Amino acid sequence: MYRKLIFASIFLAVLGLTAVPVFADGVGGVDFNLFVCQSCTTPPSAPTLITDLSAFNVGDGGNHATSGPLLIIVGTYNGAPAPTLSFGANTYTPGGTAIYGWNGSSTAVTFNASSGNAYATLGFSPAGAGPSETFSNWNSSPEGLTGHGIPAATSFSLFVYELNGVTLPAMGAITLDMTGGTVGSFVIGYACETSSNPCESGK
Numbered sequence: 001m002y003r004k005l006i007f008a009s010i011f012l013a014v015l016g017l018t019a020v021p022v023f024a025d026g027v028g029g030v031d032f033n034l035f036v037c038q039s040c041t042t043p044p045s046a047p048t049l050i051t052d053l054s055a056f057n058v059g060d061g062g063n064h065a066t067s068g069p070l071l072i073i074v075g076t077y078n079g080a081p082a083p084t085l086s087f088g089a090n091t092y093t094p095g096g097t098a099i100y101g102w103n104g105s106s107t108a109v110t111f112n113a114s115s116g117n118a119y120a121t122l123g124f125s126p127a128g129a130g131p132s133e134t135f136s137n138w139n140s141s142p143e144g145l146t147g148h149g150i151p152a153a154t155s156f157s158l159f160v161y162e163l164n165g166v167t168l169p170a171m172g173a174i175t176l177d178m179t180g181g182t183v184g185s186f187v188i189g190y191a192c193e194t195s196s197n198p199c200e201s202g203k
Helices: 135-140
Strands: 003-013 018-022 034-037 055-060 066-077 084-087 090-092 109-111 156-163 172-179 186-194
Touching: 034 186, 055 066, 055 186, 084 156, 090 156
Parallel strands: 003 034
Antiparallel strands: 003 018, 003 186, 034 055, 055 172, 066 156, 066 186, 084 090, 084 172, 109 156
């Protein structure tokens, strides 16, 4: 089976409790189409505010369903504890089986000014995945913390959740519930989409 990697991110900020989705860059010139937003089933045409930290949508805007596990990465603000995610009757905490270059650990990985992009910091392959997901951008880009009146973080703690058996339909989305989300945190996604392009395994 041939697959391609897809990426996306969302920023959990505050104007009340809000978030601004930011589309991460693809790899090798391919459009990966993963999106994260609230109350949506297709990619928004522009960043939209999220007013409820208890749930968000993640979807695939491409013409092929995803395959393999869906990975959700939460970067908690200034080392805040990991939230709990759920989908249907299943609850997810950090950790899983090593895949795509990630080691499967449930332990937080520190993400700070000396780090590369968030995906590379976690070991995901290809290392250039999501190059816009940098510590600097999370803090200071127009979509970052200071762009929304939140003090810049000194660091984030990256937690990876492996959602086995959860796939995204072509041109569709699912809703994930979240308990314990922290204002100022980020959520990014990583998955493979069935296509004519191979999905890097990180091996």
